[in-house]
Amino acid sequence: MEHFDLSLVNWSRAQFALTAMYHWVFVPLTLGLSLIIAFMETLYYKTGDQEWKRITKFWMTLFGINFAIGVATGIILEFEFGTNWSNYSWFVGDIFGAPLAIEGIMAFFMESTFIAVMFFGWNKVSKKFHLISTWLVALGANLSALWILVANAWMQYPAGMNFNPDTARNEMNNFWEVLLSPVAVNKFLHTTSSGYVLAGLFVVGISAWYLLKGRHILLAKRSIIIASVFGLISSIYLAFTGDGSAYQVAQKQPMKLAAMEGLYKGKEGAPLIVIGVLTPGKEYNDDKEPYVFRIQIPKLLSFLGYRSGNAFVPGIKDIIDGNYTYTDQDGKQKVALSAEQKIERGRIAIQALADYRNAKENNDSLGMAYNRRLLDENFEYFGYGYLNDPKSIIPNVPLTFYSFHIMVGLGFLFIAFFILMLCLIYFNGFKISRWLLRLSILMIPLGYLAGQLGWIVAEVGRQPWTIQDILPTVAAVSRIDSSAVQITFFLFFIIFTSLLIAELRIMFTQIKKGPNDGGK
Numbered sequence: 031m032e033h034f035d036l037s038l039v040n041w042s043r044a045q046f047a048l049t050a051m052y053h054w055v056f057v058p059l060t061l062g063l064s065l066i067i068a069f070m071e072t073l074y075y076k077t078g079d080q081e082w083k084r085i086t087k088f089w090m091t092l093f094g095i096n097f098a099i100g101v102a103t104g105i106i107l108e109f110e111f112g113t114n115w116s117n118y119s120w121f122v123g124d125i126f127g128a129p130l131a132i133e134g135i136m137a138f139f140m141e142s143t144f145i146a147v148m149f150f151g152w153n154k155v156s157k158k159f160h161l162i163s164t165w166l167v168a169l170g171a172n173l174s175a176l177w178i179l180v181a182n183a184w185m186q187y188p189a190g191m192n193f194n195p196d197t198a199r200n201e202m203n204n205f206w207e208v209l210l211s212p213v214a215v216n217k218f219l220h221t222t223s224s225g226y227v228l229a230g231l232f233v234v235g236i237s238a239w240y241l242l243k244g245r246h247i248l249l250a251k252r253s254i255i256i257a258s259v260f261g262l263i264s265s266i267y268l269a270f271t272g273d274g275s276a277y278q279v280a281q282k283q284p285m286k287l288a289a290m291e292g293l294y295k296g297k298e299g300a301p302l303i304v305i306g307v308l309t310p311g312k313e314y315n316d317d318k319e320p321y322v323f324r325i326q327i328p329k330l331l332s333f334l335g336y337r338s339g340n341a342f343v344p345g346i347k348d349i350i351d352g353n354y355t356y357t358d359q360d361g362k363q364k365v366a367l368s369a370e371q372k373i374e375r376g377r378i379a380i381q382a383l384a385d386y387r388n389a390k391e392n393n394d395s396l397g398m399a400y401n402r403r404l405l406d407e408n409f410e411y412f413g414y415g416y417l418n419d420p421k422s423i424i425p426n427v428p429l430t431f432y433s434f435h436i437m438v439g440l441g442f443l444f445i446a447f448f449i450l451m452l453c454l455i456y457f458n459g460f461k462i463s464r465w466l467l468r469l470s471i472l473m474i475p476l477g478y479l480a481g482q483l484g485w486i487v488a489e490v491g492r493q494p495w496t497i498q499d500i501l502p503t504v505a506a507v508s509r510i511d512s513s514a515v516q517i518t519f520f521l522f523f524i525i526f527t528s529l530l531i532a533e534l535r536i537m538f539t540q541i542k543k544g545p546n547d548g549g550k
Contacts, residue, residue: 227264
């Protein structure tokens with residue numbers, strides 16, 4: 031097989047991960063805070079209470095600071111597909127480019143158009159039109175996320191496409207299968223709801239700081255009520271969509287599920303690990319116990335992944351060795367191929383593509399027909415043909431396992447936190463202890479941490495694939511010098527870190543200042 035510069039691959043992955051993780055610092059707050067602002071302005075519109083207007087404008091200022099810097103990192107992220115991942119862009123650009131184009135034309139255009147009215151239209155347009163503009167900004171922010179997440183979901187589960195051997199490109203044949211694939215639907219709902227939870231934590235945390243300082247008491251109390259209700263509903267919904275996402279992972283990406291649970295050897299009635307510590311240095315084919323310590327719930331992983339408590343859940347060794355029975359997307363029982371067999375069939379597909387193109391150049395219609403059939407029969411394993419070692423399909427198990435379990439633990443912590451806040455408000459009338467107010471501030475970075483861990487699970491867990499089973503990262507990168515990627519990696523690190531520091535300083539300054547009228 032072709033030699034790949036692993037240094038180039040690793041640095042390209044690192045640069046993309048750096049950009050994506052910085053971008054996700056800004057995006058989730060935008061998704062949720064835009065809706066909280068819209069709810070608050072709706073209360074102002076309904077009641078005419080000037081305090082609600084004051085509260086809305088304050089949170090709107092923080093939204094604007096975050097929004098502006100998020101746009102900058104998002105643009106760089108999209109450009110990296112062309113600079114560092116040009117083979118990927120060529121291979122699937124006809125599909126992947128469509129949702130990105132829609133995001134730019136429709137969602138971002140709507141967002142950027144009405145955001146001007148939202149910020150500068152106070153007392154210049156009617157209250158009703160201003161409220162509509164605020165809701166359209168919130169809708170535009172979430173539509174932007176929709177199209178980006180549809181594109182990412184397609185990478186996890188390619189659907190609605192055909193491979194054209196004449197152009198060596200994948201082409202969309204069903205837009206609705208791309209948009210409405212179960213992976214895309216669950217990814218959108220789960221990811222956006224995580225942003226809503228973060229926004230709830232953000233508003234509660236900042237408001238708690240005001241209560242600790244004895245400033246802007248009415249703003250803080252009203253904001254905590256709105257954000258706690260919004261956060262509780264969102265966090266419960268987040269758990270619900272997380273279950274749907276895990277089910278799709280079990281169906282479409284069994285290796286990711288095995289890594290998430292540290293499951294090396296499959297079993298019927300597989301338990302769900304609640305808390306666990308993995309055995310350091312564990313290999314998929316050794317005799318070491320996979321866990322140093324674990325607390326588990328019997329049969330729950332089988333039920334969550336396959337809706338049956340006695341279902342067989344394949345482990346990492348099973349997926350490498352194959353020969354277990356599973357149900358495909360058409361409901362048919364099949365015997366899983368081993369990784370070696372998939373690699374062999376992938377190489378057959380790659381060679382068939384080359385032979386097809388040679389036959390076409392020589393006007394050999396029989397050769398074209400034969401190799402086209404061979405390619406179609408083996409295309410679902412096309413990406414395996416670029417791999418040399420079956421173990422290369424195993425992601426980083428410890429990173430995926432711990433990221434997943436910490437993320438889930440934080441999710442349940444947030445539910446408990448919002449319930450506690452609302453109970454104290456309802457029964458004690460805002461007699462909240464100072465330790466809980468301080469804890470509320472700590473919840474903000476924990477919310478960001480949970481979101482980042484979610485993306486680590488999603489992206490590290492599907493390695494080595496850029497597109498699941500069809501294109502690995504080693505075949506997706508641009509053929510450029512790795513030193514160029516290293517230089518831009520550190521440049522981006524400096525730029526993004528500077529932007530983050532600048533945003534935090536501006537945010538902290540604005541929070542300390544409080545609402546523009548300086549009222550208590």
